[in-house]
Amino acid sequence: MIERILITGGAGFIGSHLAERLLDSGRQVAILDNLSTGRFENIEHLVGRPGFSFAIASITDTPVLDRLASESQAIVHLAASVGVRLVVEQPVQTIETNIMGAEAVLKAAARYRARVLIASTSEVYGKGVRVPFREDDDVVLGPTSRNRWAYAASKMVDEFLGLAYFHKYGLPVVIARLFNTVGPRQVGRYGMVVPRFVGQALAGEPITVYGDGSQSRCFCDVSDTVRALEALLDHEEAPGKVFNVGSTEEISILDLARRVKAMLNSDSPIQFIPYERAYAPGFEDMQRRVPDTTRIQTLTGWRPLLRLNEILQRVADWQRNS
Ligand code: UDP
Numbered sequence: 001m002i003e004r005i006l007i008t009g010g011a012g013f014i015g016s017h018l019a020e021r022l023l024d025s026g027r028q029v030a031i032l033d034n035l036s037t038g039r040f041e042n043i044e045h046l047v048g049r050p051g052f053s054f055a056i057a058s059i060t061d062t063p064v065l066d067r068l069a070s071e072s073q074a075i076v077h078l079a080a081s082v083g084v085r086l087v088v089e090q091p092v093q094t095i096e097t098n099i100m101g102a103e104a105v106l107k108a109a110a111r112y113r114a115r116v117l118i119a120s121t122s123e124v125y126g127k128g129v130r131v132p133f134r135e136d137d138d139v140v141l142g143p144t145s146r147n148r149w150a151y152a153a154s155k156m157v158d159e160f161l162g163l164a165y166f167h168k169y170g171l172p173v174v175i176a177r178l179f180n181t182v183g184p185r186q187v188g189r190y191g192m193v194v195p196r197f198v199g200q201a202l203a204g205e206p207i208t209v210y211g212d213g214s215q216s217r218c219f220c221d222v223s224d225t226v227r228a229l230e231a232l233l234d235h236e237e238a239p240g241k242v243f244n245v246g247s248t249e250e251i252s253i254l255d256l257a258r259r260v261k262a263m264l265n266s267d268s269p270i271q272f273i274p275y276e277r278a279y280a281p282g283f284e285d286m287q288r289r290v291p292d293t294t295r296i297q298t299l300t301g302w303r304p305l306l307r308l309n310e311i312l313q314r315v316a317d318w319q320r321n322s
Pocket of ligand 1: 083084085180191192193194196197208209210211215217253285286
């Protein structure tokens with residue numbers, strides 16, 4: 001078993017859940033996070049647990065990263081600019097953080113032969129229309145004049161680089177393409193739809209559906225996502241491959257709004273907001289996004305356990321109590 005793991009971006013939503021899970025399975029976990037979108041509150045409860053440590057520093061702080069890498073058998077690279085809103089508003093930061101971050105992690109891992117798991121994203125499928133998406137499908141991105149695609153392109157570079165380190169230097173690198181992950185500790189500030197809808201419904205404010213709401217997504221609970229990451233980290237045959245990680249329970253955004261409203265007995269009206277007002281003029285959304293999860297299921301037996309209603313309930317419970 002891999003016993004010492006470094007999680008970059010470990011104070012973020014997914015990273016903090018992963019840290020907890022890995023500590024629960026008896027491993028040592030170090031976190032590196034610059035708290036740009038991560039929050040110390042996410043990991044505060046882990047401080048003092050045997051085997052847990054953290055460093056508040058940037059991924060490009062080479063001496064810190066090098067020291068942590070030298071003490072780790074594996075690195076899970078979650079530090080990235082995430083969320084469509086952040087990406088549209090901060091394109092320079094997105095591109096630089098995502099590309100330079102992965103490069104720094106791979107270089108450090110290569111020095112100590114640490115295993116690497118790079119968290120990528122379903123955004124890389126871009127405007128692909130052949131649903132469900134399979135790992136070896138072609139990707140279809142929009143033009144460089146549209147900021148949104150910078151996110152997909154930057155994460156694609158991370159994937160290319162990771163796979164290149166595997167092929168060229170034999171570094172064990174695994175790529176996980178995460179589809180919409182939701183759960184406790186995810187905040188709506190960066191645009192994510194589930195925490196936003198739940199927050200709006202609880203506050204009795206309008207539930208903001210962008211476009212006509214016919215676009216669909218599959219939402220995976222973070223507890224399922226981190227189980228998948230752990231399984232991929234441990235599996236000897238995972239390196240050199242790309243894996244989709246997500247739920248296949250598809251729902252349109254309008255139905256999601258209706259479901260959240262009904263479930264929480266909310267009086268909130270459902271309000272339609274044109275994309276150009278929600279994001280920026282010329283914004284292109286993805287109409288459908290569904291993963292084919294055959295590859296990870298076949299290799300590790302993983303499949304998501306939580307259904308959407310339970311997932312929404314967990315998010316609502318967390319928001320009520322925080
Ligand atoms: N969305 C919405 N209202 C919101 C936030 C998001 O209708 O307040 C839509 C968004 O346009 C997209 C979907 O919900 O079609 C999922 O958005 P999110 O940012 O959560 O993830 P994405 O799938 O875009 O990465």
